[in-house]
Amino acid sequence: MKRRDFLASLAGTAAGAGFLAADGLALKRAQTRRRHAPVAQPNNKRSRIAISTWSFHNHFRATREKESALPGKMLVLLDFPEMIADRYQVHNLEFVAPHLASTEPAYIEELKGKLARAQSHVVNIPVDIEEIWNAGGLSDPDPKIRETAISASKKWIDIAQQLGARSVRCDPGKMNPDDLAPTTDSYKQLAAYGKSKGIYVLIENHGGVGSEHPEELIRLFKSVGGDSIGALPDFGNFPDEETRLRGLPLLFPYARTVCHAKGLEFDASGNETKFDFPKCVETSKQSGYKGVYSIEYEGAGDPYDGVQKVVDELERYL
Numbered sequence: 001m002k003r004r005d006f007l008a009s010l011a012g013t014a015a016g017a018g019f020l021a022a023d024g025l026a027l028k029r030a031q032t033r034r035r036h037a038p039v040a041q042p043n044n045k046r047s048r049i050a051i052s053t054w055s056f057h058n059h060f061r062a063t064r065e066k067e068s069a070l071p072g073k074m075l076v077l078l079d080f081p082e083m084i085a086d087r088y089q090v091h092n093l094e095f096v097a098p099h100l101a102s103t104e105p106a107y108i109e110e111l112k113g114k115l116a117r118a119q120s121h122v123v124n125i126p127v128d129i130e131e132i133w134n135a136g137g138l139s140d141p142d143p144k145i146r147e148t149a150i151s152a153s154k155k156w157i158d159i160a161q162q163l164g165a166r167s168v169r170c171d172p173g174k175m176n177p178d179d180l181a182p183t184t185d186s187y188k189q190l191a192a193y194g195k196s197k198g199i200y201v202l203i204e205n206h207g208g209v210g211s212e213h214p215e216e217l218i219r220l221f222k223s224v225g226g227d228s229i230g231a232l233p234d235f236g237n238f239p240d241e242e243t244r245l246r247g248l249p250l251l252f253p254y255a256r257t258v259c260h261a262k263g264l265e266f267d268a269s270g271n272e273t274k275f276d277f278p279k280c281v282e283t284s285k286q287s288g289y290k291g292v293y294s295i296e297y298e299g300a301g302d303p304y305d306g307v308q309k310v311v312d313e314l315e316r317y318l
Contacts, residue, residue: 008228029195045318047187049311050092050123050258050294051084056303062098077101080113081118087304088311091120094294095163097128097156108162115163122165123292124232124258127156133239136193137173138186146186149173153190157199167200167257169232170309175209177216184223191228200256204232205247211237214247221254230254234296235280236262246279253288259284263297263310281317293318 057063059075075083077099084090091113101107115121131152132138138149153170160168170190173185187201194201203210203217210217210231221229229255238244252259262283264274271277281293293314297306 001256002128045315046089046289047088047092048293048318049261049314050094050292051088051090051311052094052096052126052260052294052296053080054096054126055263055295055307057096058245058303060099063096072304076231078114081115081120085120087117087245088308090250090311091118092123092294093120094124095122095124095165096126100159103155103159108159112163119217122160122163123294124169125151125156125160125163125165126166126169126204127171129153129156132171132173135174136182138170138190139175139183141174141182141263146182149188152165153280153288154193157190157194157197157201158174158271160199161197165199167202167203167230167232169204171207172203172209172220175216175220177219180223183220187220187224187229191224191226195226195228200228200230202230202232202256204237204250204259204260205234206237210247212239212243214238214243218250218254227256230256232258232260232261233284234262235277236260236264236275236296236298238275244275244280249287252284252289255284255287255289255291257291258294259289260296261293261310261314263295263306264299264314266299266306266309270312272310272313277313278317281314 043099053060056075058065058068058070059072061074077095081093084093100111131149131150134149135142135145138146140146140151152169156168172187190201203220205211205214217231221231224239231251233248233251233255235248238247264272267273295307295310297303297310299306
C-alpha cells in the first residue's frame, strides 16, 4: 500500500478515542528551548538519520495491507524504539499517528518511558487521521469541516509536544491551488497553535499536493507566513526526475526539522535505482539543510533489509 492510498482510506474509518492536551509551564519552556536548539550534531552521521514507523507499515496491524504476505511478527510501537536502536544504532524516530495504540495519558507516559530507555526521541509525527481526508479536510470550503480537521490536528500537536517531538506533518487535504484562502486560514491557526507549543507544522510533497507542482506549496507557505509552517521534502514523491530537480531546491529552504529519505529499489551494490539519491542529499546540503533524514522504505521485500540499505546510503553521502 502506498501511503497516499492509506491516507485516502482514512476518510471511511472509525474515529479514534480521546486525546491528551495538557502541558505545564516548565514543559512549555523546555519545548521552546528545544525548538531553537540544533536538530542534530553535524559530526555524527547517525545523529542525522531517523527511521519512520511507516517503513514497517505492513508489520503494524493498523496499516497492514490485506494482501500482504510478509513474514515476521507484528510490531507494537512500545517495542519500536529499542528494536531500532539495537538493530540500526539509530535513535531518531518518526511515529506515524495510526501506529500509536492509544492516545490516553497512561499510554503516552509508557511510550515516553520506552523512548527514554532506548535513549531515543521522536523527531516528527505524520498526522495521518481521517479528519484530514474527510471531504476537503483542512482545505474544504465549509468552515465546519475545516474546524473539525483543525481541532483534530491540534490534539496531535499536543501529543507531539508531550512525546518531545519537534514537528507534526498535517496534509492540506483537497487543496485548490486557485483558491488558497481556506487552506491558508487553516494553517494560520495550526501554525499559531504549534508555535505556542514549540511545534512546527509541516506539509509534505505527496498525496497530490506539491508533488507534480511544488510551486503550489511555496505559494501556500508565503500566504501563511511566519516560521512555524514549513516543508517536509520527500526524495521520492515526484512523478519524474525533472520535477524532482525543480522541486527539492524549492522545498528545502522551508524544511524545518525533517525530510524523507525514500527507499524504493536497490541494485546489487545497495544503490537506489528509482531516482538520483546522492543528488537529493547534495541538494539538501546546498540549501543549508540542518535537519534529520527520516527513512521511509516503500520497496518490495523485507523492510528490515531495505531500511538498512537506506541507512548505508545516507552514511555514504551525508
